Amino acid sequence: MMMSGPSCAVERLGALLTRYTGQILSESRLWRIETSLRPLLRERSFASLDDLLVALDRDTSAELLALTLDAMLNHESSFFRDIGVFRAVEEKVLPRLHEAARDKKVLRIWCAGSSTGQEAYSIAMMIKRMGEMWDGWRISIQATDVSAVAIEKAKRGRYPQMDMQRGLPINDLLRWFTPVGEDWQVADEIREMIHFQADNLLDPRRVSGTFDLILCRNVLFYFPEDKRGIACDQLAKHARPGTYLVIGAGEMLTGGNSAFTNCRELSCIYVADRPVNLNGPCALRAANPLPPRSPIG
Numbered sequence: 001m002m003m004s005g006p007s008c009a010v011e012r013l014g015a016l017l018t019r020y021t022g023q024i025l026s027e028s029r030l031w032r033i034e035t036s037l038r039p040l041l042r043e044r045s046f047a048s049l050d051d052l053l054v055a056l057d058r059d060t061s062a063e064l065l066a067l068t069l070d071a072m073l074n075h076e077s078s079f080f081r082d083i084g085v086f087r088a089v090e091e092k093v094l095p096r097l098h099e100a101a102r103d104k105k106v107l108r109i110w111c112a113g114s115s116t117g118q119e120a121y122s123i124a125m126m127i128k129r130m131g132e133m134w135d136g137w138r139i140s141i142q143a144t145d146v147s148a149v150a151i152e153k154a155k156r157g158r159y160p161q162m163d164m165q166r167g168l169p170i171n172d173l174l175r176w177f178t179p180v181g182e183d184w185q186v187a188d189e190i191r192e193m194i195h196f197q198a199d200n201l202l203d204p205r206r207v208s209g210t211f212d213l214i215l216c217r218n219v220l221f222y223f224p225e226d227k228r229g230i231a232c233d234q235l236a237k238h239a240r241p242g243t244y245l246v247i248g249a250g251e252m253l254t255g256g257n258s259a260f261t262n263c264r265e266l267s268c269i270y271v272a273d274r275p276v277n278l279n280g281p282c283a284l285r286a287a288n289p290l291p292p293r294s295p296i297g
């Protein structure tokens, strides 16, 4: 029996995802598109993926597009995901940044591809846990994700019990969360440390200046080589010598412009050790313009 490939509608939806986010779906994830979109089809009374595509063609608001893209993206995240990496950030990276900026007392952190917020909240809780060494510092944590839906969830800071059982230390749970019905709400003191915004890493418009620490974990993995190069250039653009970059286990930085060198003793952690010299949009970016209509508001 001959196996047929993914349907035309599935392929068109996969192409839509790539067009707006740069992400490509592996063959196995292409097969799951229908399952991922089923709740949206049900909610909007679409009989099929083809109906959804017709509505997307007609839709003048960005809402349906944002919901469709969101359903196809992988938002997998958890508090203190890869605890060894967080430990290295707490014990090695943040103390070095503290030492380097002890006169200015300013710390700027960017979580790029922050999903529903667990990563940024973990960093905020970690800084609080480190105590008075940060007293008197101006600390800002900016967290961005291409999915406006994920960003809204992140801003809300409310998580189901299941998320609390995945890596969140009991002391942080008791100190920073209160139960609300079946869920847990993060404390305003932590929430207010983070500025969440929808933004595309391939063409970021909401971030400016350079950061001391950038986390871009488990995001690069889903980009094809050319888009990964563009993303790495964007990370480099917001770095300066001494900026630390944390990526996911198994991810790779690419692009000739990469200003980062792997900290050999710290897995997944890089440091920008030479001036970043990116003059304007890189050739790859110019060759792959993003579509004009943005689903991220």
Ligand SMILES: C[S@@+](CC[C@H](N)C(=O)[O-])C[C@H]1O[C@@H](n2cnc3c(N)ncnc32)[C@H](O)[C@@H]1O
Binding pocket: 020, 021, 022, 023, 073, 074, 075, 076, 077, 078, 081, 112, 113, 114, 115, 116, 119, 144, 145, 146, 147, 150, 199, 200, 201, 202, 216, 217, 218, 219, 248
């Ligand atoms: C697997 S999650 C990782 C979340 C978090 N960094 C972690 O490691 O727990 C990947 C996130 O990257 C986001 N993403 C994908 N493409 C993006 C892009 N072009 N710009 C910004 N975020 C993107 C997705 O929406 C998703 O929330």
